[in-house]
Amino acid sequence: MNTLTVEHPMIPKPYRVQSLRQETLDTFTVELSSINGTSELPFNPGQFNMLYMVGIGEIPISISGNPDEPRTLVHTTRSVGTVTKAMRKLRRGDVIGVRGPFGTNWPVDLVQGSDVVFVAGGIGLAPLRPAMYRVLSHREKFGKVVLLYGTRSPADILYRKELEHWRARFDLEVYVTVDRALRPWRGNVGVVTNLISKSPFDPMSAVAMVCGPEVMMRFTVLELQKRGLVNSSIYLSMERNMKCGIGLCGHCQFGPEFVCRDGPVFSYDRVKDLLAKWEI
Amino acid sequence: MDRIEHSVIDSLLQALQSRGYVTIGPTARNGAIVCDEIHSASDLPIGITDEQSPATYRLKSGNNHLSFGYVLSPVSWKRFLVPPVLTLFKAVKTSDGFRITNETSAPDTPPQPRKLAFIGVRPCDLQALTLLDKVFLGDRYTDPYYKAQREQLFLIVVNCTKAGGTCFCGSMGTGPTAKAGYDIALTEMDRKEGAFFLIDSGSEKGAEVMRELDRRKAAPEEILAADEASVRTRASMGRTLETDHLKEILADNPEHPRWDVVAGRCLTCANCTMVCPTCFCSTVEDVTDLTGKNVERVRKWDSCFTMDFSYIHGGSVRATPKSRYRQWVTHKLSSWVDQYGDFGCVGCGRCITWCPVGIDITEEACAIRENHQTVLPHP
Numbered sequence: 001m002n003t004l005t006v007e008h009p010m011i012p013k014p015y016r017v018q019s020l021r022q023e024t025l026d027t028f029t030v031e032l033s034s035i036n037g038t039s040e041l042p043f044n045p046g047q048f049n050m051l052y053m054v055g056i057g058e059i060p061i062s063i064s065g066n067p068d069e070p071r072t073l074v075h076t077t078r079s080v081g082t083v084t085k086a087m088r089k090l091r092r093g094d095v096i097g098v099r100g101p102f103g104t105n106w107p108v109d110l111v112q113g114s115d116v117v118f119v120a121g122g123i124g125l126a127p128l129r130p131a132m133y134r135v136l137s138h139r140e141k142f143g144k145v146v147l148l149y150g151t152r153s154p155a156d157i158l159y160r161k162e163l164e165h166w167r168a169r170f171d172l173e174v175y176v177t178v179d180r181a182l183r184p185w186r187g188n189v190g191v192v193t194n195l196i197s198k199s200p201f202d203p204m205s206a207v208a209m210v211c212g213p214e215v216m217m218r219f220t221v222l223e224l225q226k227r228g229l230v231n232s233s234i235y236l237s238m239e240r241n242m243k244c245g246i247g248l249c250g251h252c253q254f255g256p257e258f259v260c261r262d263g264p265v266f267s268y269d270r271v272k273d274l275l276a277k278w279e280i
Numbered sequence: 281m282d283r284i285e286h287s288v289i290d291s292l293l294q295a296l297q298s299r300g301y302v303t304i305g306p307t308a309r310n311g312a313i314v315c316d317e318i319h320s321a322s323d324l325p326i327g328i329t330d331e332q333s334p335a336t337y338r339l340k341s342g343n344n345h346l347s348f349g350y351v352l353s354p355v356s357w358k359r360f361l362v363p364p365v366l367t368l369f370k371a372v373k374t375s376d377g378f379r380i381t382n383e384t385s386a387p388d389t390p391p392q393p394r395k396l397a398f399i400g401v402r403p404c405d406l407q408a409l410t411l412l413d414k415v416f417l418g419d420r421y422t423d424p425y426y427k428a429q430r431e432q433l434f435l436i437v438v439n440c441t442k443a444g445g446t447c448f449c450g451s452m453g454t455g456p457t458a459k460a461g462y463d464i465a466l467t468e469m470d471r472k473e474g475a476f477f478l479i480d481s482g483s484e485k486g487a488e489v490m491r492e493l494d495r496r497k498a499a500p501e502e503i504l505a506a507d508e509a510s511v512r513t514r515a516s517m518g519r520t521l522e523t524d525h526l527k528e529i530l531a532d533n534p535e536h537p538r539w540d541v542v543a544g545r546c547l548t549c550a551n552c553t554m555v556c557p558t559c560f561c562s563t564v565e566d567v568t569d570l571t572g573k574n575v576e577r578v579r580k581w582d583s584c585f586t587m588d589f590s591y592i593h594g595g596s597v598r599a600t601p602k603s604r605y606r607q608w609v610t611h612k613l614s615s616w617v618d619q620y621g622d623f624g625c626v627g628c629g630r631c632i633t634w635c636p637v638g639i640d641i642t643e644e645a646c647a648i649r650e651n652h653q654t655v656l657p658h659p
Binding site: 008009010011014016035055056057058078080081094095096097213239240241243244246247248249250251253255256258261277278279280 | 368369371373376377378380415416418420421422423424531534535560561562563564565566568572575577579582584589590591592593594597598599600602603606607610611614615618619
């Protein structure tokens with residue numbers, strides 16, 4: 001008998017698939033609930049879960065649902081690896097394993113009274129969405145709220161209906177840009193960093209929450225600094241290989257940081273020296 | 281400090297065995313000293329010594345009857361606390377999802393945590409256990425297997441009276457004599473009239489076992505001889521690692537040209553991480569039977585020297601051998617200090633001995649120190 005019988009942080013709990021929907025050509029959203037359907041899994045915006053496909057493998061995926069509705073776990077991911085490709089084929093009623101939530105969160109509760117700038121690149125919108133929900137459910141507690149979202153092409157726009165709905169609100173500024181587009185597109189073309197210089201926020205009070213590819217985040221920080229944001233007002237969500245989620249497997253090390261435990265959300269102040277180095 | 285004769289080691293083993301401990305100690309097998317179950321003192325590598333230098337390890341016949349005349353086994357004690365392969369759980373796919381089971385394990389998988397007595401832990405390896413404690417018994421997350429096994433250990437240190445060809449514990453402050461953290465400490469003394477041991481206890485558990493042994497008070501000159509042996513061992517160590525400001529120097533010089541030089545030699549074979557007594561990284565894998573219904577989830581030792589280790593969608597973060605070697609050394613001698621308050625290197629020298637091309641961590645750290653770009657505070 002070598003199998004661990006005690007409560008082990010590496011043993012997943014079963015969750016049932018409530019729905020699975022295709023978002024774009026290569027992304028999908030899966031909604032999960034506990035087996036009895038009523039247990040809650042509270043989480044903070046920015047945290048992630050380890051999702052386990054029995055017999056296939058386990059991967060970290062950010063939580064992209066509403067933190068005020070903790071009965072439903074929402075995960076949006078891109079189907080690119082062995083696990084996500086298998087996950088893509090899940091149907092309502094199927095069961096997968098979940099461990100979590102893990103990691104640090106966006107500082108939504110700390111920045112009340114400030115302007116909030118969300119900058120998302122591609123699938124980076126998914127881990128920011130819970131923070132958007134949290135801000136919008138307490139809208140009166142924040143200053144201006146701006147969402148800047150860049151993606152590859154119009155077909156890759158994530159949560160399109162929701163973005164359109166948000167953009168229709170008078171208390172929210174939503175700007176979308178794409179890297180490339182065909183003639184029918186009438187929106188912005190170019191990288192998301194181009195949107196920063198003209199977006200309406202007060203750099204003296206604003207807090208920026210940034211998630212996207214590392215290169216996009218580096219350039220976003222530069223633009224935010226040009227607008228006058230100080231390093232301590234910029235937050236990033238980092239991505240690294242993760243096997244355990246609890247700081248024991250060593251995979252997610254980013255200099256002295258364990259991204260799974262000390263991140264994924266970091267103040268830029270804390271990681272700026274590391275981001276300046278290559279292949280750390 | 282007491283003295284026991286060589287023949288008393290059998291009584292010591294019996295005292296432990298009668299308390300339910302499985303006694304694990306060094307034994308010569310397949311041309312190497314390995315750590316495995318020993319039943320009596322005759323299982324110890326009596327009269328055998330080891331020769332170690334960069335990329336070289338061989339056993340030789342010693343000209344004495346010492347039981348611990350070798351310096352260091354390639355096998356570190358971490359494998360008993362962090363098994364190379366550990367089944368985390370087994371699961372069966374059912375019509376309604378899956379069920380975690382605790383069915384009988386396969387015979388070739390490691391055992392449950394049990395009472396283990398380690399015989400012959402070197403001081404450097406004792407510090408390695410202290411370092412692993414900080415990793416696996418952290419404030420926020422604990423590894424249950426490690427914790428259960430750690431609580432059932434009896435540690436017998438054997439202090440070093442001879443430096444190995446790749447040792448540098450003197451620089452890391454971990455040896456050649458253990459200060460604390462053991463149950464019993466032995467020092468094997470070589471005398472013309474026959475070897476004997478100095479014995480001391482470091483815990484109540486150790487003192488209790490010690491009381492059962494046939495022993496006498498050590499003579500002052502015997503204690504002095506052991507102290508001299510320790511000083512001599514430290515002085516004869518062929519390697520030093522200057523640790524002053526090393527954390528800052530390594531962290532601040534990721535583009536030092538020396539990293540390219542060593543990357544030209546490094547095979548990224550991961551040998552250093554496998555023999556390192558503190559390397560703790562692991563991966564997880566699912567193993568299924570042919571039906572795909574019975575699943576075993578296993579944790580295995582992993583190494584930061586592989587491409588897969590840092591893979592995220594789009595490619596590996598550390599794609600070059602330079603960045604992977606740098607990650608390993610920088611973790612051991614720099615970021616480990618940030619993470620756990622101490623160096624992650626104990627100076628055992630195994631990585632030097634077992635590197636197939638003989639890369640020497642002390643030499644590399646020294647080379648980075650030369651021409652480094654770090655602004656150090658004035659003394």
